[in-house]
Amino acid sequence: MTIERIETFAVPPRWLFVRVETKEGAVGWGEASLEGHGEAVEGAFVSLRERFIGHDAAEIEEIWQIGYRGGFYRGGPVLMSALSGLDQALWDLKGRALGVPVWQLLGGRVRDQVECYAWIGGDRPDEVGEAALARKAQGFRAVKMNATSELNWLSSPRDLDGVVARAAAVKAKGLDIGIDFHGRVHKPMARRLAKRLAEIEPLFIEEPLLSENIEGLEQLSRMTTIPIALGERLYTRWDFKPFLERGIVDIIQPDLAHAGGISEVRRIAAMAEAYDVALAPHCPLGPIAFASCLQIASTTPNFVIEEMSLGIHYNTGGHDLMTYLADKSVFALTDGFVQVPPGPGLGIDLDETLIRELARDFKGWRNPIFRTKDGNFAEW
Known part of the structure; x- marks a missing residue:
């Protein structure tokens, strides 16, 4: 060929x-x-x-x-x-x-269906509670939300109250929750926030510090019992290696569109398995990346949960991973799970005519710029 x-x-x-x-x-x-x-x-x-x-x-x-x-x-x-x-x-x-399906080429499945979670937004407990209910109605059993828009080196401890209240509002709706710090929180407040969130018992805290602050992450990992997840900004097995060797991470989150595709993420997952670290691929992306994640999830023993960008997602302009599918039933969600596609290759068929049509006029996308109350640049 x-x-x-x-x-x-x-x-x-x-x-x-x-x-x-x-x-x-x-x-x-x-x-x-x-x-x-x-x-x-x-x-x-x-x-x-x-x-x-x-x-x-x-x-x-x-x-x-x-x-x-x-x-x-x-x-x-x-x-x-x-x-x-x-x-x-x-x-x-x-x-x-x-x-044959890609999962067959990878040696066959170890699971038939893949549990998924979705992102929710909201600045107040009532807002995230409503968003959680909307996700529950879609069929999700777990969601993820951002911890905070800003916490500087020495924010007021009162600023943590809102984070805990929002997380508690989601748990009160009967869903599990992952909490994404998004690298926005500096070490002194990250330690305080992790301690406060322990009472909520989240699935994980994600990027509690930026991955380049490996020493701070190592310190934080010794201070909390909450599983630490990270990896969307790591791109090879060599990037993940020090986090595994130093016992910093409990759940790795490589992105199959950033971290070398199916081939490399499979190697990263196998390396993590040797350290008793779980896999939860990062995927706020489109149908091809998600279908690739399902191939890895179905063949990886240490996989735990998959991110899914299904509807009511942020900054999509009305497009989600269903937009470009010829058969939209392939990613049907039931009781929190998506069935592993049985079709050949990645198991999806795309609307190529729509892809070519929308690509002609698309002007690109830029990350939004956020600022703290004092005007300083803030992490996205």
Whole structure:
């Protein structure tokens, strides 16, 4: 199967789809979304096309190794997102060509269905309570919310009251909750907040500090019994290695559109299993990335829960992962679970006409800029 064409499509709300076609007519789709930096990822495909058009599409590992190591400079969000999209597309193409699901190519399933959670917003307890009920009506049993919009190095302890009250309001609706600090909270307040949240018993606290503050994360991990989740801003097994070796993380969250696709995330998950660390892939993205996550989730023993960007999500402009599906029933949610797609490749069929149509007029997306009350820049 000789690669003849590699196309990219930037589409709303902020996603980058990849289409690979062979001379024999086999087609596969991947997702290389890197929110706010789509043009940079598209630029990385210039060299990937030069390298791999004419290459055998079946040699997925060979392509991955050359794509990662062949340019001398390696890693990072842009290059790894491009490689992720290409890798997903090659797995999809191979599965379709052979008439089997990707999970079959990965050795078969260890589970038939995948538990999912969704994001909720709201600044007050009543708002997050209503959002939680809306997610419960969709079929979710677990949700995730941001901890706070801002906590500086020495915010008032009273600022923690609202975070705890909002988390308690969600638990009162009968749902489990993960709490995302999003790297916004500085170490002194992160320690205080983690202590206060222990009474709520969340599923996890996510990115309690930025991943580059590995020493602070190590200190925090020794102070709390709440599972610590992180990894959406880590891109290879080598990025995850020190967090595993130092016992900092309990749940890793690699993003299959950023962290080397199906091939690399499978290796990251296997490495984490040896440290008794669970896998919960990050995926506030589109249908191809989510379908890829389901392939990994279904074949990974230490998988626990999957993020799902289903409807009423933030900043989507009315688009969610169902928008581009030809068959929208494939991701049906029942009692918190999505069935693993049985179809060949990634198990989804896309509306290619709609993708090409919306890509023609899409102007791109930029991360919003937030500021604290004193005017200082705040983490997104």
